[in-house]
Structure formats: structure tokens, C-alpha cells
Amino acid sequence: xxKKSTRPPKxxxxxxxxxxxxxxxxxVYDLATSLSKENFEVFIxxxxxxxxxxxxxxxxxxxxxxIKKANLPYFEIHNFQRSVNPFKDxxxxxxxxxLLFKIKPDIIHVNSPKAGGITGIAASIYKVLHKLxxxxxxxxxxxxxxxxxxxEDRPKWQVxxxxxxxxxxxxxxxxxxxxSEYDKNIAIQNNIAPAHKITTIHVxxxxxNISFLLREEAQKKLLNGKTSPFIIGTIAEWNKNxxxxxxxxxxxxxxxxxxxxxxxxxxxxxxxxxxxxxSGENADKEKMYDFxxxxxxxxxxxxxxxxxxxxxxNGFDIFxxxxxxxxxxxxxxxxxxxxxxxxxxxxxxxxxxxxxxxxGILVQxxxxxxxxxxxxxxxxxxxxxREMARKAREKVEKEFSLEKMIKETKKVYQSFLNFxxxxx
Numbered sequence: 001x002x003k004k005s006t007r008p009p010k011x012x013x014x015x016x017x018x019x020x021x022x023x024x025x026x027x028v029y030d031l032a033t034s035l036s037k038e039n040f041e042v043f044i045x046x047x048x049x050x051x052x053x054x055x056x057x058x059x060x061x062x063x064x065x066x067i068k069k070a071n072l073p074y075f076e077i078h079n080f081q082r083s084v085n086p087f088k089d090x091x092x093x094x095x096x097x098x099l100l101f102k103i104k105p106d107i108i109h110v111n112s113p114k115a116g117g118i119t120g121i122a123a124s125i126y127k128v129l130h131k132l133x134x135x136x137x138x139x140x141x142x143x144x145x146x147x148x149x150x151x152e153d154r155p156k157w158q159v160x161x162x163x164x165x166x167x168x169x170x171x172x173x174x175x176x177x178x179x180s181e182y183d184k185n186i187a188i189q190n191n192i193a194p195a196h197k198i199t200t201i202h203v204x205x206x207x208x209n210i211s212f213l214l215r216e217e218a219q220k221k222l223l224n225g226k227t228s229p230f231i232i233g234t235i236a237e238w239n240k241n242x243x244x245x246x247x248x249x250x251x252x253x254x255x256x257x258x259x260x261x262x263x264x265x266x267x268x269x270x271x272x273x274x275x276x277x278x279s280g281e282n283a284d285k286e287k288m289y290d291f292x293x294x295x296x297x298x299x300x301x302x303x304x305x306x307x308x309x310x311x312x313x314n315g316f317d318i319f320x321x322x323x324x325x326x327x328x329x330x331x332x333x334x335x336x337x338x339x340x341x342x343x344x345x346x347x348x349x350x351x352x353x354x355x356x357x358x359x360g361i362l363v364q365x366x367x368x369x370x371x372x373x374x375x376x377x378x379x380x381x382x383x384x385x386r387e388m389a390r391k392a393r394e395k396v397e398k399e400f401s402l403e404k405m406i407k408e409t410k411k412v413y414q415s416f417l418n419f420x421x422x423x424x
Contacts, residue, residue: 009041010417013105015096015119017080017112019046020279021062021305022237023330024111024146027179027203029063031109033070034406040413043073043103045096047080047115062305075099082114082281089118096122104130107413109142110173116143117165120172140416143173147327147348148186152241166192175412179203179328180349201409202349203328206402207337207393210310218315222275222303230272232375233316235309235331236323238280238288243322243345247274248291249368250375251300272299277312279304313338318378318385323347324365333400336360336392341378341385343371353400359391 012035014028025046032042049061067074077099079091096119100108110119123141130139149162170176170193177199178184184200187193212218219227232251236242251274274297279285292300306312310331313319319335319342326348333353335342342360344350354360361378363370378385 007039009037009039010106010413011041011043011103012107012109012413013043013045013100013103015077015108015110015115016044016046016063017082017115019049019061019063019076020237021066023203023327024144025063025066026330027144027146028109028111029066029070030402031406031409032067032072034402035410043075043105045075045077045099047077047092062307080115080118093118093122097126100126101130105139107140107142107416109144111144111146113145113149113166113169116145116173117169120169124172140175141173142175142177142412143170144177144179145183145327146179147325148183148190148192149325150190151186151348152325163190163192166190170197173197174416175199177201177409177412180352182349182352183327199412201405201412202352202400203330203333204400204402204405205330205333205337205396207397209402210334210337211308212314212338213311215314218312222277222312222315223273223301228271228273230379231275231316232272232318232320233275233277233313234320235277235313235334236321236329238276238278239284241323241325242278243324243365244276244288245291246322246366246368246371247276247320248288248295248297248300250372251297252295253368253372254375255295255297255299274300275303275316276300277303277306277309310334310338313340316340318343318375320344320371320375321350322363322365322371323350326350328352333396336389336396339389339393341389342392343374343378353395354392357388359388359395361388 014032016024016028028044032044035042044067046063064074077092077095079088079095081088100122108119108123110116123139127139148166150159150166176187176193176197178187179202181200184198187198188195216227219231234247236244238244254272288302292302313335319340321329321332321344323345324347328349332342332344332350342354343363344354344360345365346362347365354362356362361374363374
């Protein structure tokens with residue numbers, strides 16, 4: 001019989017900027033729902049859902065919904081938003097400070113740069129104020145940035161400010177968890193944080209927990225009851241960093257050739273559909289819809305807010321992620337688990353999981369023509385695609401398991417809390 005711990009559970013507060021179901025949200029959800037209730041009491045806070053857009057469905061805060069379904073305490077930081085707004089940022093700071101006094105956490109684990117900066121300041125002031133009341137309380141702070149914004153395509157002055165902000169943010173935290181070795185190296189090379197404060201824990205998944213739909217069922221649900229002979233697809237947030245307009249430009253190149261009746265000489269298929277599952281901020285979303293409309297891309301389908309989007313991956317023939325900047329994308333791991341041929345870019349932590357021409361194909365970012373050529377290559381060489389997909393599935397099962405990620409993250413928590421090595 002296992003002896004129960006006599007220690008009171010330690011309180012962990014997870015904070016994230018947005019209540020949308022992206023990579024950082026999945027990361028928080030997986031950790032929050034996997035911790036032992038005997039040893040940990042978990043709380044989650046995030047910003048509000050975006051307002052209703054001109055196009056597409058209204059985002060009702062998928063992350064918040066999933067947290068509430070898991071019966072975990074959830075708090076909304078009403079003034080959190082991705083863009084810089086001094087007034088709202090100050091109000092968000094006070095919201096967080098009040099929340100800290102309400103919860104009295106032992107660990108704060110913050111995700112994303114905006115949340116990292118504001119929460120770091122609030123946590124530091126909270127520590128000082130709380131020590132005036134008690135001397136035996138020690139708050140530990142952890143920060144997972146999910147990619148450094150200094151690698152984004154920006155003017156030099158913006159990169160300088162972002163680097164400075166990143167350094168200041170990391171000063172407030174006891175431990176920095178990077179989701180890829182690439183991010184860890186960037187932090188060390190740019191003196192964002194000292195090496196002893198940084199550790200790498202790859203984001204991971206559990207393939208057996210994904211209930212993939214059969215191909216025909218997935219396609220019919222995605223295409224309003226229809227099926228397609230060939231589908232190129234992606235699951236990604238609709239923002240500049242994901243490079244999705246380069247996929248749309250590749251789609252435009254395909255359309256021109258098919259419209260000019262070059263299909264037989266150019267490709268063994270006469271038609272294909274392109275599906276982009278995801279969504280984003282209102283302005284980014286509207287640009288996507290406008291591009292598709294203005295270029296008459298009838299074969300491009302923009303689909304928003306599907307529950308368990310990874311379940312539809314069997315409806316695809318090729319998975320594409322043309323990112324310009326990345327941390328370590330969940331969608332690549334999910335496509336590997338679905339045993340799909342993958343075309344992506346060598347940015348962020350992607351080369352740590354995709355080896356070019358072995359378990360996927362890497363193309364240069366911002367190159368729609370090369371992307372189109374590699375799509376055509378996989379269309380013309382299905383056997384090569386199947387072998388790459390088999391190796392991809394094998395790699396994700398062996399090296400990127402959810403159990404491994406959770407175990408390594410618990411070790412970080414335990415190093416602060418002095419828990420025994422064995423916790424469930």
C-alpha cells in the first residue's frame with residue numbers, strides 16, 4: 001500500500017497571455033491536468049478571448065473552456081492583451097498582484113513574453129510585501145517563453161528593445177524553461193539569462209491519446225460533406241510568424257498551372273484542396289480571408305476553432321508548416337503522430353525533431369516557390385512520402401512523449417519544493 005504524503009499540497013499558479021488554444025495553451029493544459037492533486041493545488045489565469053471578428057467564428061476562449069472542463073480554478077486577467085498598451089498593462093499588473101495575494105502560490109509558472117514581463121514585476125513586489133507579513137514564505141518563479149521574439153523579422157531598433165525587455169524579464173525568474181535547445185542557445189548567446197538558470201524541456205505529446213478520425217470522415221467534416229482526392233493542410237495560429245501567406249502563394253501557383261490545364265504534364269493529380277485550421281487576432285484573420293477572396297482561391301478552406309483539430313489529420317495527404325519563427329510547435333508532433341509526410345522550415349526547434357529528407361522535408365522560410373516544388377515532389381513520389389511519415393511516427397513515439405515532458409518539469413518543481421523524487 002502506497003503511503004500518502006503528509007505534506008500539504010503546494011500551490012502552483014500558471015499564467016498565460018491569451019485564452020486561445022495554441023501551443024503555449026496546450027503546454028499549460030497538459031502540465032496543469034497531469035500534476036498529482038495530492039502534492040499540488042493548481043490555479044490558472046489568462047487574458048480574455050479576442051473580440052468578435054468581421055470574418056470567421058467568434059473565439060469564445062477555448063483555453064478557458066478546457067481548463068474549466070478539467071475542474072481547475074480559472075481566473076481571467078481582463079486587461080491582458082498581446083499588443084503594448086501602457087494603461088491596460090498597468091491595470092493587468094494590479095490584477096495579477098491582487099490575484100497573488102488571493103492565491104498565495106508557492107510557484108508561479110508563466111508562459112509567453114507579455115505575461116512574463118508583467119507577472120515578473122508583480123511577483124517581485126508581492127514577495128517584498130509578503131515578507132513583511134511572514135518570514136517563512138518563499139515564492140519560486142518559472143518562465144517558459146515559447147520562443148524568443150528577437151528572432152522575428154523586425155527593424156533593428158525593435159530587436160534591441162525586445163532583447164532588453166527579455167533580459168529584464170528573465171531577471172525576475174528563478175528558472176527559465178526553454179522548449180528547444182535552439183531557444184536555450186539563443187538565450188545564452190544573447191546574454192538574455194545565465195546558463196545556470198536555463199534548462200531545455202521539449203514540448204511533447206502522447207500519440208495514443210489522439211483519436212484520429214478515419215480519412216473519409218475527417219474530410220467530410222472539414223469540407224461540408226464532401227471528399228477530396230488530395231488535401232494539403234496545416235494547423236497553426238494565423239499570424240505572421242507562421243508564414244501562412246507563403247503557403248497561400250504556393251496555392252496560387254498551383255491554381256495558375258491547373259487553370260492553364262498544365263496538370264497532366266505537371267502533376268499526377270488534377271485537383272487538390274488546401275485546408276488551414278486555426279485562427280488569430282482579428283487583423284491577421286481578416287488578411288487571410290481577404291487574400292483568399294481577392295485571388296479567387298476556391299480550393300483554399302479557412303477553418304476556425306475545431307475542437308481537437310489534430311483528430312482531423314488523417315484527412316490530409318501532406319502537412320505543411322511554413323513558419324518564419326518558431327519555438328517548438330505541437331502541430332509538427334501531431335502530424336508526425338498521424339504519420340503524414342511533412343514539409344516545414346528549419347526555424348526554432350523544428351530541426352531538433354525533423355531531419356531533412358529523412359522524416360520530413362525542410363524548405364527555406366519565405367520561399368513560396370520552393371514550397372510549391374516540394375509539395376509537387378511529394379505528390380509525384382508517394383512512396384518516399386510514406387517512408388518519411390513512418391520514420392516521423394517512430395521518432396515522436398520514442399523521443400517526444402508527454403510522460404517525459406511532465407516528468408522533467410516535475411523535477412524542476414521538486415527542486416524548489418524539496419518533494420521526494422517519486423511523485424505521481
